Amino acid sequence: MSRIQIDRLHKTFHRHVAVRDLDLTIENGELLVLLGPSGCGKTTTLNCIAGLETPTSGRVLFDDEDVTAASPHQRNIAMVFQSSLLYPHMTARQNIRTSLAKQKLDRAETDRRISEASSILGIEALLDKLPSQLSGGERQRVATAKAIVRQPTAFLLDEPLAALDAALRLTLRAELVNLQKRLGTTMIVVTHDQVEAMTMGDRIAVMNDGRLEQIGTPDEIYNRPATLFVAGFVGSPPMNLIEGEIVTQDGRTRFVSRDLTFEPKLAAGDAGPATLGIRPQHLHIHAEGRNGAVPVTVFAVEHLGRESVVILEDGGRNKLHALVEPGFAGRVGDRLHAAPDPTHCLLFDRAGSVLSHAAAE
Amino acid sequence: MRAAQRTAELSNLQFSLLLALPVLVFLLLVVAYPLGYALWMSLHEISFFGGYKAVFVGVEHFADVIGDRKFKKSLWVTVRFTLESVALAMVAGLLIALVLNRKMRFAGLVRTIVILPWCISLYGTGVIFSYLAKGQTGIGTAIAYALGIEEAVNVVNKQWVIEVLAVGNAWNMAPLVAFFLLANLKTIPSRLYDLAAIDRMSRLETFLNVTLPPLRFTLFVFTCITTVLSMKLFDFIFVLSGGGPGTASATLTYRIYKESFKDLDLGYGAAMSFMLLALILGTTLILYGLWGRREARSI
Numbered sequence: 001m002s003r004i005q006i007d008r009l010h011k012t013f014h015r016h017v018a019v020r021d022l023d024l025t026i027e028n029g030e031l032l033v034l035l036g037p038s039g040c041g042k043t044t045t046l047n048c049i050a051g052l053e054t055p056t057s058g059r060v061l062f063d064d065e066d067v068t069a070a071s072p073h074q075r076n077i078a079m080v081f082q083s084s085l086l087y088p089h090m091t092a093r094q095n096i097r098t099s100l101a102k103q104k105l106d107r108a109e110t111d112r113r114i115s116e117a118s119s120i121l122g123i124e125a126l127l128d129k130l131p132s133q134l135s136g137g138e139r140q141r142v143a144t145a146k147a148i149v150r151q152p153t154a155f156l157l158d159e160p161l162a163a164l165d166a167a168l169r170l171t172l173r174a175e176l177v178n179l180q181k182r183l184g185t186t187m188i189v190v191t192h193d194q195v196e197a198m199t200m201g202d203r204i205a206v207m208n209d210g211r212l213e214q215i216g217t218p219d220e221i222y223n224r225p226a227t228l229f230v231a232g233f234v235g236s237p238p239m240n241l242i243e244g245e246i247v248t249q250d251g252r253t254r255f256v257s258r259d260l261t262f263e264p265k266l267a268a269g270d271a272g273p274a275t276l277g278i279r280p281q282h283l284h285i286h287a288e289g290r291n292g293a294v295p296v297t298v299f300a301v302e303h304l305g306r307e308s309v310v311i312l313e314d315g316g317r318n319k320l321h322a323l324v325e326p327g328f329a330g331r332v333g334d335r336l337h338a339a340p341d342p343t344h345c346l347l348f349d350r351a352g353s354v355l356s357h358a359a360a361e
Numbered sequence: 362m363r364a365a366q367r368t369a370e371l372s373n374l375q376f377s378l379l380l381a382l383p384v385l386v387f388l389l390l391v392v393a394y395p396l397g398y399a400l401w402m403s404l405h406e407i408s409f410f411g412g413y414k415a416v417f418v419g420v421e422h423f424a425d426v427i428g429d430r431k432f433k434k435s436l437w438v439t440v441r442f443t444l445e446s447v448a449l450a451m452v453a454g455l456l457i458a459l460v461l462n463r464k465m466r467f468a469g470l471v472r473t474i475v476i477l478p479w480c481i482s483l484y485g486t487g488v489i490f491s492y493l494a495k496g497q498t499g500i501g502t503a504i505a506y507a508l509g510i511e512e513a514v515n516v517v518n519k520q521w522v523i524e525v526l527a528v529g530n531a532w533n534m535a536p537l538v539a540f541f542l543l544a545n546l547k548t549i550p551s552r553l554y555d556l557a558a559i560d561r562m563s564r565l566e567t568f569l570n571v572t573l574p575p576l577r578f579t580l581f582v583f584t585c586i587t588t589v590l591s592m593k594l595f596d597f598i599f600v601l602s603g604g605g606p607g608t609a610s611a612t613l614t615y616r617i618y619k620e621s622f623k624d625l626d627l628g629y630g631a632a633m634s635f636m637l638l639a640l641i642l643g644t645t646l647i648l649y650g651l652w653g654r655r656e657a658r659s660i
Contacts, residue, residue, distance in 0.1 A: 052555045073561040081552045089574040098570075102561040158552075 002063040002153040002186060003028045004049060009058035011044050018044040020210040022058070026154075031180050031187045033201035035194060037233070041210040042190045043158055049188065050156050051075050062153060073102065078147035079156045083163035084139040086131040092142045093127040099150045117149040120179070137168045144176070148183065155180070155187040161196065173200055194234045198222065206230045228352035231277045237309050237321040240283055240340075242276045242294075246347065246355075255347065259315045262292045264342050274355065275348045282344035283322040285310065285330075286337045293339035296320060298330045312338055403631035415628075422632035432633060434608065435616040439592060439640070442523050442530075442612055446591040447584060449531035454538025454583070455576070461539065462546040479536040487600025490529035491517070494601075519609040522602050526610055529601060530591060538583045545575050578656045585645050585653070592641050613637045 006024040011017075019041040026032045034042040047053040049060055051072040059068045067075050078099070086095045096117065100110050118124045121141045131139055140160065147155055160176065161169045177200050180187045191197055197204045198218045205215040206229070214226040225231035231239045244257025248271045255262045255276050262276070286293060296312035299319065308328045312320045320338055330336060347355040371379075403422055405415040426432050461472060481489070492498045494516045501514030516525050549571065557567040595614040598604065604611035604619065611619070617637065621630025 047555075050555075050559070052558060071561075072555075072559045077559070079555070079559050081556065083550075085550060085552050085556055087553070087556075087570055087574075090570075098560045098562075 004154060004186060004188070005059075005061040005064070006045070006049070007059040007061065009045065009048055009060070010056050011041070011048060011053065012056050017210050019048070019055075022210075022212055024205060024212060024215065026186055026188060029184045029186055031177065031189065031200060031202045033197040033204045034188060034190045034207060035192070035197040035201075035204050035233075036207035036213075037192055040207045042192075042207050045207070046156050046158055046188060046190050049154075050077050050079055076150070076153045077156055078150050078152035078154075079158065080140075080143045080147050080160045082159040084136070084143040084160070086139060086143060086146070088131050091128050091130055092123065092134070092145075095131070095142060096127075096146045096149050099146050103150070113149050113151075114145075117145040120148065121145045136164045137172060140164065140172055144179070148179070148185075152185065155185055157187065157189045159191055160189065162191070162193070169196070176200065195236060198234070204234075206233065208233075224354075225277075225346065226354055228275055228277070228348040228354075231346060231348070231354075235279060237280045237323075240278045240280065240320045240322075242278070242314075242318070242320075244274060244276060246271050246274045259294045260292070260340075262340060262342070264340075264345050264347065270349075270355075273350045275352075276340065277346040277348060278340040279344065280309065280321040281323040282341040283320060284339045284341060285312075285322055285324055285328075286339060289337050290339065292342065293337040294320070296336055296338045298332050298334040298336060300332060301328065301330060312336070314338075399631045399634060402628050403635055405628050407627045409625055418628070422629050423635075425629065426633050426636055431608070431611075431616065432613075432636070435611050435613045436636075436640070438523060438610060439612040439614075439637075442527055442594075442610075443588055443591040445524060445527035446530040446534070447587045449527055450534040450538055450587045451580065451584060453531055453535040455542055455580075457535060457539035458542035458546055459572075461543050476536045476540060478532050479534070481533065483533060483594070483597040484600055486529055486533045487597045490525065490532075491601045494525045517602055517606065519606055522606065522610040526598055526601060530594060530597060533597070534587050534590065538587065541579050541583060542576055545579050546572070549575055581648070581653050581656045585648055588644055588648065589641055592637065592644070613640070 004026040006022055009019055009022040009024075011019040022041075022045060024045075034045060036042045044053060048055050051060075051067070051070055051074070055068060059066055061067065062075060072079075086092070087098065090098070093114065096114050097110065100113060103110075105113070114127075115124070118127060121144055123138065123141050123145055126134060126138055126142065131142070134142065143160075157176070161172055164172065173196055176187075176189075189196075189200060191200075198221075201218055203215060203217055204221045206213040206221060208229045214221060214230045216224070221230060221234050225234065225239075228241070232241060242257050242260065244255055244260065247254050247256050252263065255264055255274065257276070260276075264276070289295060294314050296314050298310060299313045300311040302309040302311070303326065306326065308324050308326050310322045310324050310328060310330060312322060314320060322338060324330075349355055402415075404417060404419060406418045406421075407413075407415045457475060461468070461475065465471065478486070493500055496502055496513035496515030496517075499514060499516065501516055505512055505514045516522075553571050554567065557571050562570060593614060594612070595618065598610060598612055598615055599618070602610040604615040613633065614637065617630050617634050620626050620633060
C-alpha cells in the first residue's frame, strides 16, 4: 500500500510528446481511474508509474521515496494488462507462481498464497488449465490472481476489461472494485471507457493530449467539468455543445447563437466567443416556440425502456440529445423546440475553460 | 432436365474426386511412375554394353549396398553434412529473426537484403562458395595475405570441405527459416515482455518463457524441412566440390549420381537411392516422434 506521487512527469518518444508536465497524487488505498481517448498519454503515464518506461524528465514517488530509476519489481507493483495477458504455454497455476518466483518464499508459503488468491477469485478449478482453455472472463480472474498474490504496493490495470463482452465487463468491474476495497491496496486503472471510469473510480483523472484536464470525484467530473473536453468526453448520451457568444448588455449576460438567445443564470462572464454546454436531461422539449428555445427537427428516437433519447437537429444541422419520458410520441421529422435549463448549464470560453457553473446545483 | 438430375446425384466424395483427378493423374505420372521404375531397376542388373539388357537379380543390390564400404562412407558424410547444415541454418535463422524483430531504421530494406541468399539458386550458391573457399580466389587467402602470410589458404580440402558445404547450404536456407520465425515473433504481444519484467525474469528466462514458446513449432517444422533438403541436396555439392577432394564430400546423393550415371550401374544406384529414401523417412519419423508430437499437442 502506498501513496503515489507524479511530479512534473514529461515523456517524449522521438519528437512526439506523450505526457506533458503531469502532476498527480494518488492517495493510499485509493482507486484512481486515468481516463482519456487513445493516444492521450494515459498508458504511458501508467508505464512510468510501473517502471516499464523511463520518464524523459520528472519524478515518480512511492510514499515520498523517489523510485524514478527503480525497476518494476523494486517498486513491487503488480499489473494486469489488456486482454488479461498470461504466458500462453503455462497453466494458470504456473502463471500465478511466476509472480512469486523471485520472492524467496518457501514452497509452503507460495502454495498458501496461491490457494488464497485463487479462492478470493474463485478460480480453484481452473488452476491446471492453459490460458487458451480459459474464457476471457476466466483469464481476467487468473491475471488478477497473479497480480494480488504478490501482495503489491499498488495494482496497475491497463484497460483490464476492454477485450471482454459487455455483460462480463459489468460483472467484473464490480468484482474489481470490491476486491480493491477489501484489500485496501492503491489501484490505478487506465481506461477510455467513461462509464467504466465513472463506476469504478474513487477519483478520475481525465487526460487529453498528454495533459491532465481535470482530476476529481466522478460527481465533480460529471457535474462540474473544468474544461470543454471533459464536458464532452464524460456522459452518455454526451453533453450538448452549442457554439455562440456571450453578450453583455445593460448589466445582463446573454448567450447568443445562430438559433438561440438565452439568458443563463450564471455569474456574468466576459463578452466574447463561447460554447454553451447542456446535459441531455437538462434540455427540455416543447411543442411551442418560446424565448430561450432552439427550433429543432426530430432526427431519431432511441427507446431505452426507462427513458428515451431524442436526437434533434438544429438549423445548422448540429445534433442535440435530449432525455425524455419513455412515452415520448415524437416522430422523425417533427418540428419541436428545445430549451436549455438556465440553472443547469455551463459556459466555456474559446480556450475551452469553464467560465462559471450554474449558480445552483 | 436429365442432365441436371445426374449432376445432383453426384455425391460430395465423387465430386471432390473429380476435382482432384487432374492432380492425381499428374502425381501418378511424376511420382508414382518414376518411383515404380526405380524399384524395378533396383531389382535388376542393367547393362548397356553389348546391347541393353536387364536381368532380374532380386534383392542382391540391396545386400551389396549394405556391405559397401563406399556407401558407409557416404552415409557418414551425409549425416555429418546434414547435422552441420541444420544446426547452422536453424541457429543463424533464429539469430537473424531476432535481429530483424528489433525496431530499426530501414527495416524493409534490411529485410530485403537478408532474404536475398534464399533467392539465389543452389547452383549459383555453389559457384559463389567455391570461389570464396578455394585457395586462388578465397577469403582465406585474402586474410592470410593481409596478415602478411604469403601462402594460399584452401579450405576445400579433405578436412574441411564438408564444413564449407554446410556453411554454404546454411547460408542459402537460413533466410527462409528466419522469415518464418520472424512472422512468429511478430505475433508476441509486446506487453508480454512487460509482464516478464514485472515478474523479474532474467534475459534468459524471458527468452525461454516469452520468445521461444511461439517459435517451437516452427523450429520443429524447419528442422524437418532443412534436414530433408540437406539429405537430398545434390546440385550445390556437384558445383562446389564435385564430391571431392577424392571422395571427401561424396554424400549419398553424389554417390548415387556416380554409380548410376558415371559408372552406369543403374540398378545399384537405384537400390542406393532407396536407402537414402529410408534414411530421410526414418529421420523425419524420429524427429516427429521425439519432438514434433509434443509441439503439435501444445498448439
